[in-house]
Amino acid sequence: MRNMESLVLGIESSCDDTAVAVVNAAGQVLTSVIATQTEIHAEYGGIYPEFASRAHVVAILPAIEQALSEANIAHGDLRAIGVTRGPGLIGSLLVGLHTAAGLGMGWGVPVIGINHLRGHLRSADLEQARVKYPAIILLVSGGHTFLAQMQDPGKITLLGSTRDDSVGEAYDKVGRMLGLGYPGGPVVDKMASQGSPTVAFPRPMLHDGLEFSFSGLKSAVSRYLAETEAPVLKDVAASFVEAIMDVLLTKCRRALLDWRSASLVVVGGVAASPQLRSQAAQLCREMDVELCLPPLRWSTDNAAMIALATWDYLHLEKYPRPVPELQLSISDY
């Protein structure tokens, strides 16, 4: 057994993956277990909330047992359990929250309801302190798209978020239109790399501050496909990706101009995009700031980031109850 109260158990079930991790106060990850549901949802071309929630019920306790045994610890080693309380799919959140509450009660360990977005913002410091503060963070995933400024790990300002679809959703929908299946990100990026950006798709809100909007772009792709005889799909994919990148990088550049920053951090599932990675690298060279791209396993939804955020809550003495809250913004604890 390790030192008493030296570890945090993180639980994340806000969407389609059941994730559990054990993390210490320095951000060291003792174990990170993810029971994925991708196969269940591939059949539907997207997340089917009812099945996601059902699968969490079956997967969550075995995942917790596995995490404790892999980390070779007992519940007596836990200082707290941190569990995502929102935003996310309500049916999925409820399973994680009630599981955490039941375990915490049975073990006599405090349970804290964590803001999922704060987890993402902290993900880049897992395993090692990578972020140079102050930092601009771009979070781009299936669930979220926003830019934030972090003065330090606890001091966060939202700069702008999407008014409609997330980047990941836009990718998934365009992936479906191009007949590429789910999830759309990697397949659309791959097809785009083989084409040329010959179609002038719109860049919604390009000149409008730091807010995003992607539903107009998605509709434009759909319209183009419907109206064009024999469209060249790889060129459509390339044009779509170019429009997305143009919007994301323009907003990042604007944020870096507005805020004195030491680094740009890109997190979320879309951070896997080779196009985004190379263009962000180029932007950072131009702006003379450090680019921070954490390993992808911490960039997509995981429980280690929730556990690391839980340490922030403990240090700040914030203890939200483990009950769902769907409308959390990043400035909320």
Place this chain on the structure above:
Amino acid sequence: MALVLVIETSSRPFGVALGIDGNVLFDSSEPFDKSSLPDERDLALLVERGLQIIGKRTSQITAIAVNIGPGGLGSVRSGVSFANALALGLRIPVCPFTAFELMGFEAWKKNRLPVLCTARAAKGSAYLGLYDQGAVTAMKFGALEEITSELTAGLGEFTVAGAYRSSVQELLPDSKIHDSGIRVGQARTFMEMAYPIAERGKRFPHIAIPINEQSEMLDE
């Protein structure tokens, strides 16, 4: 001493009962001081409050009984998740029972007749169960009209319970049907049911699983 925690999950707020050797000591449907319970969705706080009122500690619970539905999707999964986790945390059995065992038992006591138990499902479908002789003898999922006629065929006189009490009476105007007035069962009723905890109680890795339209306990 057997201190049993019962969680009724059909709808929110959750119903919680605590009893020792079959005697109900706490019933959340009766008035109690809720000052330390700011959020009715907070099941852990509700259970803690109940334990505090009867002067017991969490570690003294010897078994947890939980309603696995059919009922509200979110509330059933919430309650079942909590029960499974608390049972694992305390290394005690979790005892799954169905909403129909509970409401059937209560309705049967009124008229001593077979009980048609009903619950709403997604997209206008229904779950129906026939409770008779102390057990649910048949359970179906499907369109209300269809499964009502299948389950009540040959029943002269019966009692109806659950969400579709008036719909069933409208569907079968010529049958002799008693309305139990019961919409959902009460957590405390579990204490009266002869539930074989030693036999049916599950220990991790076996857990309680909410009923869904693919559950094995449903009849074709």
